[in-house]
Amino acid sequence: MVEQRKQVVRRRKLSDEVTDLLLQRIKNDKMKPGDLLPSERQLMEDYGVGRPAIREALQNLDSMGIVSISHGERSRVAEPDFESILERLGHTTRHMLVNSPRTLDELKHARLVFEMGLVREAARRARDGDVQRLRRRLEEQTALVEQPSEFMRADMAFHREIAEIAGNPILVTVSQAIFDWLIVFHTELVRAPGAESLTLQEHADILAAIEARDPDAAERALYAHLTRANGLYQFYEAQRKKTAE
Amino acid sequence: MVEQRKQVVRRRKLSDEVTDLLLQRIKNDKMKPGDLLPSERQLMEDYGVGRPAIREALQNLDSMGIVSISHGERSRVAEPDFESILERLGHTTRHMLVNSPRTLDELKHARLVFEMGLVREAARRARDGDVQRLRRRLEEQTALVEQPSEFMRADMAFHREIAEIAGNPILVTVSQAIFDWLIVFHTELVRAPGAESLTLQEHADILAAIEARDPDAAERALYAHLTRANGLYQFYEAQRKKTAE
DNA sequence: CACGCTTAACTCGTCATACCAGTTGAGGGT
DNA sequence: ACCCTCAACTGGTATGACGAGTTAAGCGTG
Numbered sequence: 338m339v340e341q342r343k344q345v346v347r348r349r350k351l352s353d354e355v356t357d358l359l360l361q362r363i364k365n366d367k368m369k370p371g372d373l374l375p376s377e378r379q380l381m382e383d384y385g386v387g388r389p390a391i392r393e394a395l396q397n398l399d400s401m402g403i404v405s406i407s408h409g410e411r412s413r414v415a416e417p418d419f420e421s422i423l424e425r426l427g428h429t430t431r432h433m434l435v436n437s438p439r440t441l442d443e444l445k446h447a448r449l450v451f452e453m454g455l456v457r458e459a460a461r462r463a464r465d466g467d468v469q470r471l472r473r474r475l476e477e478q479t480a481l482v483e484q485p486s487e488f489m490r491a492d493m494a495f496h497r498e499i500a501e502i503a504g505n506p507i508l509v510t511v512s513q514a515i516f517d518w519l520i521v522f523h524t525e526l527v528r529a530p531g532a533e534s535l536t537l538q539e540h541a542d543i544l545a546a547i548e549a550r551d552p553d554a555a556e557r558a559l560y561a562h563l564t565r566a567n568g569l570y571q572f573y574e575a576q577r578k579k580t581a582e
Numbered sequence: 583m584v585e586q587r588k589q590v591v592r593r594r595k596l597s598d599e600v601t602d603l604l605l606q607r608i609k610n611d612k613m614k615p616g617d618l619l620p621s622e623r624q625l626m627e628d629y630g631v632g633r634p635a636i637r638e639a640l641q642n643l644d645s646m647g648i649v650s651i652s653h654g655e656r657s658r659v660a661e662p663d664f665e666s667i668l669e670r671l672g673h674t675t676r677h678m679l680v681n682s683p684r685t686l687d688e689l690k691h692a693r694l695v696f697e698m699g700l701v702r703e704a705a706r707r708a709r710d711g712d713v714q715r716l717r718r719r720l721e722e723q724t725a726l727v728e729q730p731s732e733f734m735r736a737d738m739a740f741h742r743e744i745a746e747i748a749g750n751p752i753l754v755t756v757s758q759a760i761f762d763w764l765i766v767f768h769t770e771l772v773r774a775p776g777a778e779s780l781t782l783q784e785h786a787d788i789l790a791a792i793e794a795r796d797p798d799a800a801e802r803a804l805y806a807h808l809t810r811a812n813g814l815y816q817f818y819e820a821q822r823k824k825t826a827e
Numbered sequence: 828c829a830c831g832c833t834t835a836a837c838t839c840g841t842c843a844t845a846c847c848a849g850t851t852g853a854g855g856g857t
Numbered sequence: 858a859c860c861c862t863c864a865a866c867t868g869g870t871a872t873g874a875c876g877a878g879t880t881a882a883g884c885g886t887g
Contacts, residue, residue: 350653351840376866376868377867390841403673409849412868419685422671428648429648432662436659443752446752447750447752455695458695458698505688507691623838651839652838653838654840654879655880
């Protein structure tokens with residue numbers, strides 16, 4: 338009951354068929370995270386295919402974060418986990434950034450748009466406690482001005498705090514992930530002499546705008562910060578100029 | 583030269599080792615998209631491991647979008663492709679939305695923040711031609727008011743056009759992907775009687791704001807549109823009220 | 828000589844079997 | 858009653874064989 342598909346779907350890989358069968362099985366059986374799947378041997382028998390097909394399918398699902406495989410015990414339906422997914426995307430993104438130069442500019446610009454929306458939301462939602470935590474992050478960073486790598490870490494923590502004020506774990510994770518992807522490419526910029534004090538000043542501006550619950554000011558401050566720190570928006574700035582003609 | 587790691591890293595899977603070796607190889611040899619990797623047999627010999635390990639590693643890389651495998655020919659370094667990656671994330675996201683109810687609200691809110699930033703950027707960058715294309719999308723949608731599924735498609739096209747005005751393929755792809763992920767869950771809402779004319783009116787408001795190059799108005803219009811269309815932001819609205827206390 | 832078809836030599840895809848390596852739990856010894 | 862051992866699961870890897878798709882060389886024909 339697996340083979341006839343070969344007529345309909347053009348030479349679909351057997352392991353992909355099995356992948357779908359397993360997805361269907363999980364759905365139909367209403368399996369919850371943590372539930373055990375049958376063993377590979379059992380599944381071979383159920384679907385009448387060899388072990389490689391089963392293993393490939395399970396590994397597919399594992400890489401999608403839908404099941405988790407571990408040596409010695411049966412596979413389980415995985416806990417949903419946004420973070421590990423984006424982590425996996427890291428390699429992918431790095432590959433894209435290396436092999437498609439324009440993507441770097443695009444990603445920087447996407448981050449800019451994304452973080453501007455984020456900081457506006459943060460300015461709208463910030464409670465007093467949030468502002469205090471953000472201020473503490475800024476103070477921590479100030480204290481680390483002499484240690485570039487720690488300074489960078491504190492920089493990340495500051496931006497992360499903003500995302501957390503927006504109050505949504507997805508936004509936190511995405512913001513963090515983009516930061517991670519870009520960090521490789523602009524480390525040297527942040528380390529430029531004098532850049533640390535600039536960064537701190539800009540962060541202070543952002544903090545002030547959030548404290549004042551002023552989305553527009555926060556957006557402006559973040560824009561100034563990112564366009565300087567990321568350095569080069571040549572591509573998009575050039576495009577904008579051309580646009581303005 | 584593979585085995586000694588077993589002491590350092592705690593029983594790491596062999597196929598993961600091979601995955602890293604291949605990543606390293608691609609990087610060191612500066613292989614470009616389209617370049618052919620050695621055959622599986624050759625790689626077995628190179629690294630002194632069995633074929634399953636090689637195959638698993640290649641499939642890992644394939645699922646990351648770094649190499650592409652096809653029957654009959656050697657594997658190649660893949661063309662970077664954001665879209666296919668996000669498509670792959672579809673299953674994952676669906677799994678998360680089904681098994682983690684809060685995620686649905688979070689994703690809706692994340693979309694709201696994201697699209698608000700997006701529409702502001704669109705309002706800032708829009709050229710006359712962009713406005714015309716967007717107007718055409720709205721007219722197309724107006725004509726399809728009687729065919730729910732086509733109407734939905736036109737709705738998507740309208741939002742996509744906004745992302746394209748922002749001028750960044752990443753933003754387009756992400757916006758599109760989120761729309762796809764959510765569509766399953768709120769189809770019925772959009773189909774609610776009378777909703778079509780509301781949707782069209784709101785889209786018209788957004789269009790007008792973009793045409794006027796007014797980011798604030800565009801953001802307000804989009805906020806009104808999404809909060810109504812997505813219906814329920816109970817979670818975040820409740821949280822906001824609690825916050826305001 | 829030029830063109831087209833056959834076919835051989837690759838490639839990945841799948842199966843079968845065996846064995847290694849973790850995990851678990853039942854049973855026997857204390 | 859407790860702990861420890863070990864057998865019986867589980868997934869992980871190796872090997873060899875064969876099927877299926879792709880490619881290109883070489884033969885045959887015009």
